[in-house]
Amino acid sequence: MPYQDVNKIIANYETLLKEKGEGAQAVQYADEASQQARFEILLQIDRDMTSVLDVGCGLAHFAHYLRAGGRNSRYTGVDVVADFVRLANRSLADDDRATVTLMDAGSDDLPGGHDYAVLSGVFNNTMTDNWGFMTSTLRKMYAAAEKGIAFNAMSTWVDFQDPDLWYVDPMEVFSFCKRELGGHPVLRHDYVTRPGGFPFEFTMYVYKQPFSPDR
Template identity: 35%
Template sequence: MKSFDDIARANAEHYDRLLRESGDTHAAAQWADQPTQDLRLKILCEIGDLKPAKVLDFGCGMGRLYELLSAQGFKGEYVGYEIAPNLAAAAQKKHASARFECRDILKNGLPEDFDYVLISGVFNNKHSASSEYVQAVLKTLFARTRKGIAFNGLSTYVDYLAENLNYMDPIETFARCKAGLSSAVTLRHDYQLKANVIPYEFTIYVYKNGLPLPANQTASQ
């Protein structure tokens, strides 16, 4: 099994190479096209009310999530963490009003807390993912969140498996989050990224201190 340092190094090299090859496009974050990338991010954002929140975009790429949040009237604080140094630098240059950092959280930890942490596509590569790595990342991030984390993955409930990709059993992943992180966990396996194609990805929301209240309800009601 690869060490966490090996996984971090492989990810950094992989995404910096994609940036060199693809430039400022969805392909730099290893997405097939912009619409499916945006839909994944939209599903992650449905974890709660992000507009006033401090949000960490873990594995931020070129900062597409920041663009989507800004277009929706985001008033909170956005921070992007990226393992690939050149990708983090390019994102910072593109979005001067946001903060981007190159950070290996399993090696150097997190220096701050966040309301929500959103994680898209980080666990999709076979060369840089293992169940131990996934659990270590989720545990580290969840410890520094005040409200919850949302992440997605490639489902094992598919009719095709690509050799280079990492597929996770959504039921097993849900159970691990339920047992190891929080009693309040939501599994979504209901959204189609492409028309006439079965849902081949899933998203999980893991909440702290119970489920979020509706926007028009306060804790005293």
Template identity: 25%
Template sequence: MSNSIDSPILQQVAAHYNSKLLTHGSTSQGVDWNDLRSHELRHRQFLRLVEGAPDASLIDLGCGFGDFLRFLRQNGHRGRFVGYDITPSMIDKARELYGEGDDRHWRVGAVPSETADFAIASGIFNVKGDVPGADWGDYVLRTIDVLAQSGRQGFGFNVLSMSSDPDRRRPDLYYVEPAEMLSYCLSRYGRSVALLQDYGLYEFTIIVRRHALASA
């Protein structure tokens, strides 16, 4: 399966998030997070990727209604921001909230048409719905490659963790063993990889520095 926005997997994902936005509006629940606190905790993990580079450009793959741009600007980041999302209503809402200009652009799509200094994806691997786990896992790995190709200096993403309590897991969500994902990224993208799982949520964040990328 491809990462085309016309693929059955991404059509299902787009329908899910369009429904959340219609129900909850431009809130954390509108992008299927529990609350603003957890939403910003996730944002904060990606600051490590851009720290010391306030003018670096960034691609946010699966940007939703653009809240990460707000968070970045509040934390002193000035660089060019390009948000991609497969849900047109999310992009429409991002434009409505934050406008468009030289330092911010919004695009409908699953594969960026340009590169930036850094690329991130937050939450886009979580809700698999009724897609078989193996098919969703292939989509996740393909999309991580897209991030690697989009971020010249580095990239980051988060995934729900198998370290969470078994009785809290849901069949429509996708979970990964942190050690397995760390090992995969080390073998595919080089040794400059960080695993963050110390921020109190049932997930982990991977940060990869592009300068250490290995041959695919």
């Protein structure tokens, strides 16, 4: 990711953190309910996941969501915003199975040793080369995960697009995951983030092994 994009993104989230506090709005969600709706969809890749890498974890709200649901999955979060990392680790100080690390946006690797890698909201902001950033990130996630990855993005199948956000055709992403990653993708475009809403985004799971009824 070009450094001008990294600096712009970091500045954006530092401003939100100062203005909104440590809640869901600091990581650019409308509210906690819609944030948790997305977490639930991501979790459905495998409700029994034993370990997870959270890419662009923000304030590690996903870790707290897992714990609130009674899941003791080993959790590793990575983010480029130093203030997020500091505050996330403070909030997880009593959790010996969770840690958050500052990530170098220019690094070629993500930490391995996790069943799944997940990502929420990271692809929404516009930048110099959104498609290049998405595909590069997905390659790194897929290489780092043992069983698969789950991520979301804004869909072009909408009747309105915010000029400050990035939208992508879910079928192009599906094709990339199938052809380039070599995985077994599942496209979710069937959910809303609030009752009565419109499905303006999608989530994709990419498994390393195909589904079997006895899995």
